[in-house]
Amino acid sequence: MRQRAGSQHEVAVQKQLRAKRLTTEQVGEERLQKALAFSGIGSRRDMEELIAAARVSVNGKIAELGAKVKPGDEVRLDGKRVTMRWPDRLARVVLYHKQEGELVTRDDPQGRVTVFERLPRLTSSKWIAVGRLDFNTSGLLIFTTSGDLANQMTHPRFEMEREYAVRVLGELTEEQMTELRKGIELDDGPAKFTSIRAQGGEGTNRWYSVVLKEGRNREVRRMFEHYGLTVSRLMRVRFGALTLPGRLKRGQFYELSETEVLAVMKWAGLKLNGEAKE
Template sequence: MTDKVQKLLARSGLGSRREMEAVIAEGRVSVNGMIIELGARASEEDKIRVDGRLISITKQEDFVRRIVAYNKPEGEVCTRKDPDGRPTVFEKLPSAGKGRWIAIGRLDLNTSGLLLFTNDGDLANRLMHPRYELEREYAVRIKGEVSDDTIKQLKTGIALEDGMASFDRITFSGGEGTNQWYHVTLKEGRNREVRRMWEAVGCMVSRLTRVRYGSVVLERSLRRGNWVELDNSLVREIEKEVGLEPSAKPKHRTPQNPRRRKIMKSRPANKKSARPSRSSRR
């Protein structure tokens, strides 16, 4: 049985399927000694190399799909290595085993909150793809007056330089005077999209935290800078949500951040999320 090479490489944890397609298109991948083109297929027994390095492809029946939830603090970047020496979101994660962690989307330097990682590039690709319409929910603190017309405009659509954008829902969640909290949801993850939308209507974002991605909710007990690995039942829910066959069951107990023993919970996307924690409302 063969699969597309980008799918096999994504399963190995080298990156998302889209990233592997780019690597193949650059002529950096060979199968059994021959440089391949995009669309080539291979089996798990073939010798697949990237930049000359032999890649260990885990058999489908042995592959355990893993997901880690991380509460990103402000000031960390979503790259593996930063030329400016800033801390990265990958530094505090547990071992990914044979593969490596792939970030599911990004958060900019000044945005905190829920960031998901997986060892499966195929899952990462599906969780980020607009086709699956997974909601991202943010708690946003606005400095300035927000009128009913402003809310209507944000829900109807804002013209940004990379196209129209709108929030699916906007809910007032507290605050007084010129500092007010709102929860907003949208189904895409363009660069700094939430901030740019509010700025386009004349409102300044003074704090931004992602509190939900799809069915995974950021629990208040997960402190900033800490992670938790989702238990197998929640991984199964997410696999079903994006149409993936269940992976193998883990042979050992799901590892936990030593500072955080409680398993992450999920919540259907149509239910109202919790308001920002006390620390985020200060």
């Protein structure tokens, strides 16, 4: 999705898109359940249930389903004031190179490093992780301020491709690779690689490039373990149309420019504000 930078045309486009970012004061009304969900209180369905149970108030009045809210309104849940967050009109997108040993969570009771500590700070919105990587997996993580973009990329119905570089102790046979393409049975259901290619290796270690269209817990590792092979290193290198930049070192992030964000939104079939195109 990288765009060539430096031309006068691109600079002009970026300035135009940057102007579409809204300040908090310029954000219009939003459905209450969506605004609460974006503020990190819970899912939209959870928020609808809270509203229906008369547990949410806006400016001192009990809210009803269908109510809207805007910056400056006082929102309370069970009598406690809620700190509301508001999205920019134009989404922000960050590519992060996760290291092994980092957690994809906002807070860890054990005080371990979380990926959110590495990201740029936001004042009027929040970063949403597009999928996850487990503790021992490295590689591409995507963060955005658009919940609609995150949903578009992670919902199973969209079958978004994830590509990984995998190092294992041992080697698959051609027959086993064919079986992995056709599908095998795991404890939680069938699983298959859209593609799998041997990438060579040294000694008893072998590298493979694999692609799959879902992100179940430890799925790649379990698929190799099905044949008695232990994964010693696992790195995600691509998620959908977004690829881990070659020069991006572990623990570093790259924020997409306005023109790159526009390309991502078009690729995902979304408008600039995150709404689905009709």
